[in-house]
Amino acid sequence: MTRFLFRRILQLIPTLFVVAIIVFFITRLLPGNPAAVMLGPQASVEDIERYSEELGLNDPIFVQFINYLGDLITFNFGNSLSYNAPIIDLILERFPNTIILAMSALILAVLIGVPAGIIAARKQNSFIDYIITTFSLVGVSMPIFWLGVMLVLLFSVNLGVLPATGMANFMDSPVEFFRHLLLPSIALSTIPMAEFARIIRSSMLEVLKQDYVKAAKSKGISERVVIYKHALKNAVTPLLTVIGLQFSNLLGGAVLTETIFSWPGMGLLIVDAIERRDFIVVQNTVIFIALIYVTINLIVDILYKVVNPKVNFDSKKG
Template identity: 40%
Template structure:
């Protein structure tokens, strides 16, 4: 296991290097002038050129890339053109908001999706199975931004029981923090719950038809023991994979929900970077997102060994 962990950590280097190169090239060939965006249309060409020289934007692309990469390796992600603050400080300020949002949405998907998938599989071809399947397809089909707007209309505008926007850290005020996050959690976690439910159901049905489960039944083992020890644990392996992928998506793909509910998170920072052509923010966001996604997948691989002792990494 230790050897495998070292090998996986070593793989971070080429992955992150590839991400930095691709991100830098795509962002810089996308067009748009961040200096012109910052100064506005009233600025003269002399002013624009002077700022470009100060920021190093007049240098060739490869020079700018290696300058930026050298700063990144020293822990400096640059200074935002739009905010005038270090990009690393902006990420540290906004990332906890996204962690709260993504973590809660992930819990919603797990606590709804896994039990619903288990009950749906064990009660195959019943009314509950049909209803759960319809609900799952509906959850996947409804866009999260549309669901978010509906939730605001119903619970914030009509019933007035939950706030429509804003963020309060649950660490500072647990009650108000959770109240502000309930609607975003539901809006973002519903589709993920539907996906987890479908994976759990199909995986459990496949496991229940395996020969070793039939042997356990023929030995007269208690059905609950067969289900909990032999079926569900093995069915969780592909489900954990999709949960890990969902977490990576939630961390990097919560832009729309953060914008709808006015959450000052990581995704909203990326959106502002796009709208204002702030290349350094975008590069920093992509770098951190790639690191988080690869870390999540690494943790998922380690969890496999606990779910199935037969799996061993060398």
């Protein structure tokens, strides 16, 4: 276990390095001069050139990249060009909102997806099974941005029962906070909800074929006890990995969701920074999300080993 942890932690370094390279050069492909955007349309050519020099934009691209890596190693995220504030403060301000949205979507996906998968497995090849399987396929295939727009049109524009955008303060009004949270959570939870239903259904069908489940049924134990006490315990193990991966994906998928619903999280921060040509915010925010992503995957691997000690992480032993 110790060797596995040490090896996995070392694997984080090249992963983050590759992400840093990709993000750095992609942000340099954004059209427009950040200095010109910051100074506005009334700025003179001389002012733009002087500000570009101050920002280091006139340095060779290799020098800019080395400076960028040096700042990452020393955890110096720098200051935002457009917000005129330390980037780490912007991240710490927006990150909790993204976590709230991602956790809400994950909880909603588990509460609906897992029972749906269990019901589909119990009613295999029935009409209910076909309905759940069909909705799972549709949910996995449905684009978040399209679903988000449809939810806004239905519940906000046509029915007028839920707010379309923004985020309420929980301390001021918990009810308004959850009303604002509901639509983006539903939009973001659709894909993981469908994925959980499919995984649980497949895993449950495999477990229900095992001899110990058949033996429990032959003893006269009720089907509910067999499923929830014996079968589900082993069927839920593969779900741990999927939950971890889906939670990481939710952090990335929040970019579209937060943009549609104007939820003030990391995704909306990235989109606003791109519009303002604030590539420093884009670079460091994406790196921060990538760090969270790989950390969650590491935690999932550890939990998988804890839940199922028979799992061997040593590739030499298979």
